[in-house]
Amino acid sequence: MDPLIINDHYEIDYRHSYAEDSPFFVGLSKGQLLGSRCTACGYTYATPRSHCMECGAPTAWHELPLTGRVHTYTTCHYGGEQFLKETPFTLILVEFDGADTLFLSRLKDVEPHGVRIGMPVLARFAKTPTYRVTDVWFEPV
Amino acid sequence: MSPVYMISGGITKFAKAHPDKDFRLMVKEAYDYALRDVPPFSKDMIDGAVGSYFSDHFTRQLKAASMAQDYLGLCPKPSKRIEGGGATGGLCFQSAWEAVASGRMNCCVAFGFETMSRVNTWKGNEFIALASDTNFDFPVGGFYTGYYAMMVRRHMHEYGTTVEQMAMVSVKNHMNALYNLYAQKAKRLTIKQVRESPMVATPLTMEDICTMSDGAAVCILAAEDVAAKVCNRPVKITGVGSGSDAMRMADRPHGKVILLAHERESDYAHLKYPGVHSFRGGRMAAKLAYEMAGIRNPIEELSFVELHDAYTSSEIQTYEDLGLCKYGEGGKFVESGVPFMPGVDYGLELPKQGRLPVNPSGGLLACGHPVGSSPSGSCRAPSRSIWATTSFR
Numbered sequence: 001m002d003p004l005i006i007n008d009h010y011e012i013d014y015r016h017s018y019a020e021d022s023p024f025f026v027g028l029s030k031g032q033l034l035g036s037r038c039t040a041c042g043y044t045y046a047t048p049r050s051h052c053m054e055c056g057a058p059t060a061w062h063e064l065p066l067t068g069r070v071h072t073y074t075t076c077h078y079g080g081e082q083f084l085k086e087t088p089f090t091l092i093l094v095e096f097d098g099a100d101t102l103f104l105s106r107l108k109d110v111e112p113h114g115v116r117i118g119m120p121v122l123a124r125f126a127k128t129p130t131y132r133v134t135d136v137w138f139e140p141v
Numbered sequence: 142m143s144p145v146y147m148i149s150g151g152i153t154k155f156a157k158a159h160p161d162k163d164f165r166l167m168v169k170e171a172y173d174y175a176l177r178d179v180p181p182f183s184k185d186m187i188d189g190a191v192g193s194y195f196s197d198h199f200t201r202q203l204k205a206a207s208m209a210q211d212y213l214g215l216c217p218k219p220s221k222r223i224e225g226g227g228a229t230g231g232l233c234f235q236s237a238w239e240a241v242a243s244g245r246m247n248c249c250v251a252f253g254f255e256t257m258s259r260v261n262t263w264k265g266n267e268f269i270a271l272a273s274d275t276n277f278d279f280p281v282g283g284f285y286t287g288y289y290a291m292m293v294r295r296h297m298h299e300y301g302t303t304v305e306q307m308a309m310v311s312v313k314n315h316m317n318a319l320y321n322l323y324a325q326k327a328k329r330l331t332i333k334q335v336r337e338s339p340m341v342a343t344p345l346t347m348e349d350i351c352t353m354s355d356g357a358a359v360c361i362l363a364a365e366d367v368a369a370k371v372c373n374r375p376v377k378i379t380g381v382g383s384g385s386d387a388m389r390m391a392d393r394p395h396g397k398v399i400l401l402a403h404e405r406e407s408d409y410a411h412l413k414y415p416g417v418h419s420f421r422g423g424r425m426a427a428k429l430a431y432e433m434a435g436i437r438n439p440i441e442e443l444s445f446v447e448l449h450d451a452y453t454s455s456e457i458q459t460y461e462d463l464g465l466c467k468y469g470e471g472g473k474f475v476e477s478g479v480p481f482m483p484g485v486d487y488g489l490e491l492p493k494q495g496r497l498p499v500n501p502s503g504g505l506l507a508c509g510h511p512v513g514s515s516p517s518g519s520c521r522a523p524s525r526s527i528w529a530t531t532s533f534r
Contacts (some may be wrong), residue, residue, distance in 0.1 A: 112343065
């Protein structure tokens with residue numbers, strides 16, 4: 001007998017708290033890019049975390065410059081189902097002067113062939129915040 | 142620690158979908174296959190089992206490993222589930238090894254499975270992407286092919302690695318799979334065909350990337366007395382290792398290389414490590430396994446390697462992490478022909494063909510990658526080759 005196959009729909013709304021990361025997302029709504037800096041060893045995170053991965057001490061919020069450079073990139077022609085309708089889009093890891101780690105974001109207003117490592121980029125912010133990390137993106141300087 | 146032996150292994154043929162078999166039946170098939178190879182072995186010699194599958198989203202059945210355990214008739218013996226992303230099956234194998242090495246068990250079954258066909262490919266990519274930070278990475282449109290693409294773009298920048306070198310890995314592994322009856326995607330390819338297949342995330346094309354699969358694999362591990370009783374050619378596990386790194390790629394440090402026995406600090410005077418171009422977790426795993434097994438120069442001492450090639454790029458990066466060549470030389474390593482099988486016509490110029498075959502099974506690229514089972518499958522494949530070619534020492 002052929003296997004009997006049915007469709008089984010599943011949907012759920014999560015109550016997602018940004019918890020200790022909340023100031024970062026509020027910062028985006030004010031045009032600020034907040035990283036964090038270790039209060040003990042000074043290690044500086046471009047993607048914030050509230051405790052230092054190097055020494056375990058608490059970090060303090062640290063405002064990042066709005067310009068950085070492309071550390072690496074890819075243009076996605078496919079993606080997770082939720083983002084398929086947005087393809088193609090370009091993802092970059094951004095490096096900043098004075099930060100030890102990087103930040104993942106989208107690069108807009110550029111042809112895929114026009115992206116290169118080391119390219120200077122500028123942060124842009126959504127006029128109407130959605131309180132998601134996509135409230136910030138980068139464009140070539 | 143007591144010595145541990147692998148006495149048998151079994152597998153299902155990995156396939157895009159197995160609508161005729163659920164995860165329990167797939168595990169049972171792999172388990173029965175393993176038992177068939179060791180006729181003197183009986184179920185009452187088994188002290189417990191470790192099961193693995195990566196994603197509860199794919200199964201949408203919590204406690205699925207416990208359900209496989211009862212289907213195998215192994216209740217009320219000890220049971221647990223292991224999960225570790227792409228390393229899920231490998232960690233399951235290690236957990237079974239720990240049970241025997243510690244003396245807690247004389248025999249432990251490791252089984253793994255994944256049923257990825259239950260959703261479409263892009264929903265599957267989304268499920269896997271949920272294994273990245275859901276505050277900072279996933280919502281940007283991050284998914285694993287995109288992450289690996291960014292990693293290899295940096296590898297290309299640092300070392301001059303080329304897309305053609307990556308394509309050679311695809312040609313090799315798909316061709317190797319022609320000799321593996323259990324592989325999902327065996328075929329002869331050219332570099333041109335790999336590059337001309339649809340682009341997923343630059344520079345990775347469809348043929349640079351493993352597929353979603355349904356499948357199961359089983360390994361049976363035992364202490365020396367059990368192994369000697371039931372099996373005339375058990376495979377001794379001489380070293381295990383594992384490692385980790387920051388889950389957000391953006392957080393990975395730019396520091397010093399973790400050196401293997403045959404490397405010196407001066408080899409990497411100017412290299413910022415691991416950055417996003419190398420896998421510090423893989424290097425740590427290699428270091429621990431080599432130290433335990435007493436391997437000081439892997440390229441000279443190993444006969445073949447099965448490694449994690451979910452992407453052609455990650456195979457090249459992993460050559461370096463495993464110390465098969467220096468950091469930066471992974472592209473040239475594949476170009477030289479060293480990791481190809483001897484005596485196979487790949488349609489490529491390979492001056493050093495077959496010195497140290499890598500992924501002779503076809504790897505994840507061609508066998509398929511049912512996440513929870515594939516590393517156990519990778520352990521099973523070489524063990525079968527060893528059984529075919531060596532005698533009990």
